[in-house]
Structure formats: C-alpha cells, structure tokens
Amino acid sequence: MDVEPFCNGYLHLKPKEASLVDLILLLFSSELKRQRFVDCPERHNYRSFGYRWLIFISVIAQKVLFSLRKPMATVGYVLELWLNLLSSNGGFFMILINGLKGKLVKPDRSSATFTSVVGNTDRRVELDSHIKPNNDGRYYASLSLMAAKFSYENKAFINNIVKNHWNMEFLGFYRFWNDYEKLFSTQAFLLQEKRVDPNVIVVAFRGTEPFDAIAWCTDVDISWRYVYCNDIVPRLPYDDRSLMFKHFGACFYYNSFYQGKVTKEEPNKNYFSLLWALPKYVNAVWELVRGFILPYIEGPDYGEGWFLRFFRVIGLVIPGLSAHGPQDYDNATRLGSLTSPLQAQDLIQ
Structure with missing residues (x-):
C-alpha cells in the first residue's frame, strides 16, 4: 500500500500479517519499519515503549475482533x-x-417498519415539535442528529421517515464498498430540507454497528495519516453531484478547491485509566436512574423502553458504553440551549 504521495507521515497497521512472535519482537524493537505488519516511512522509529505497547494492544484487539466477526x-x-x-x-x-x-407477523428486513438494533434504543421518529425551524438555533442540530440516527436503517425505512414524517425530499441512499476489506463497510443517505431552506442538504453517514466486528476493528485501529488534501471532488452519481453544487452552501458541501489538513485524534485518551474508572461508574448509575426520572419531568416522549434500560444495565459493567446511545444525544439536543441561533452557514464553518 503506497501512501507516500499523499502524505508526509503515516503509520499503517496490518493485523492479519502479524504473528505472536512478531508482536513480542515489536515490544523490544523501536524500528517499526522492519516489522512486516507495520507500514511507515523509513525515518520513523518509535523508541517509546508506551507507543509500541499501544500498537501491540491495537493489533491484538483487531485480531480478536476479526476472529469474532461471525x-x-x-x-x-x-x-x-x-x-x-x-x-x-x-x-x-x-x-x-x-x-x-397462525397469524404470526414475520418481520421483513427490507420493509419500512423494520428497525435496527440502534433504532430500537430510541424509537422516536418525529422531530421535536417544540424546536421551531425558523427561530430556534437547535433546529439544524436536531435534524442532523435524527438523520444520523436513521443512517443505520434500511432504504425503505429512511424514505418513509423523510417523506411522510418530516415532509422533506429524500435524495438517495448509498452503500460504500471497501476495496481493502472486500466488503460494504458503511452506508449513507441524503435529504433536502425543503420546508425552510431548500439550499440545505443533509448527508448522514452510518457509524459503527454494534455487532459489526470489522467496524469495531476500525475503531481500535491506531493507523494514521497526516495529509494535505487537494482537489476533493465528491464521487456521487451525476444527478446528486449536480444538486450538491446547485445548492452550494448546504450543511455539508464539497469544494474542488478546498485545501486542508486531515488528522486522526484520539477522542478519549484516558478511557482505560484507573483514575477515571470511578467517575464513569458513577455516571453509569446516574444514567440508569435518570432514565426512570426524565419522563415524569419532561413528558412521555422521554420514556425509555426495556431494551434501552437493559443496555444501561450493561453500562454498569462496561462504564461509558451506554452513554453513547442515540437517546442521550437526542435528549441533549431537545433539552439543551444555545447562546445564539445557528444558521446553516454557521454549521458549514
């Protein structure tokens, strides 16, 4: 894999090529380039044992996850x-x-009513009626969050929600092929917010599916590239590409003259720190308790089903896990406040 023309620094891990002996040798050698499962520039040596230990853990985690994929x-x-x-x-x-x-209803995975595991943790489909699109800065944040939640669903489900519940235009549904892994790795859809501003187009990409081991491998992979991006052009069908450029200035847009830096940053560098363990457990308990209290304070729209509560119980064992459900992000948007209204242009910048 030759990435040198695109960046001046990179680290690419290839877990499938790493044996147990290779991993043990990694801990005692700072010359990563000599490791057959590591691709990096010749000049990059990592004398820090802590960094090599991080690589060791990343590769082990990926190999375990890959073995559990089925x-x-x-x-x-x-x-x-x-x-x-x-x-x-x-x-x-x-x-x-x-x-x-003899009247058992069997679910159809391609139907507009079939809901993913992620969707079952928060079954709300309507936009919050209290967030007014014309004068509430939370509107576009709420719309984007709901779109992100539905990016886990099938095409018929999303089409039904966008058209019949939100009264917006469903522009397309896409599945993206990962040529390196030889599989479809993610999906996305586009919608046009024509109720308030037809110039606003939302692009929602699916994140990590709970039971997709390959996606989890991506999350624990610490491979990185430091790149300067030039001449980025969206690889979309002609009609959708034309629409994107026609509505230049939408929530997500592409500019062929854009120049910038793309880096990979660790979202929580101290996730496994013992110092942070106690606060995470306390927060997990509070999340479980709050799920019972919130509906009585804010109304039935904030009620939690049995599946989400079971998920929060699991969060007591693995603290931090249940805090990343769509219900919590949705509640934060609905109940939060902004100091000043956000327009579409603010979201772009």
Missing part, C-alpha cells in the same frame, strides 16, 4: 430479528397468541 454477526442478526418480531406482533404474549392462531 459470532457477533449471528448474535446481531438474531437480536435484530427478535426485536422486530416483538414490535410487529405487539409484545411477547401477542407472539404466543398470534402463533397459536
């Missing part, structure tokens, strides 16, 4: 099917009754 995918498939079986039939007891009557 079991994780199976668990996710069954869980998603079960959650939709419950919602399609009206609960566990109705599954029994409908089964006895």
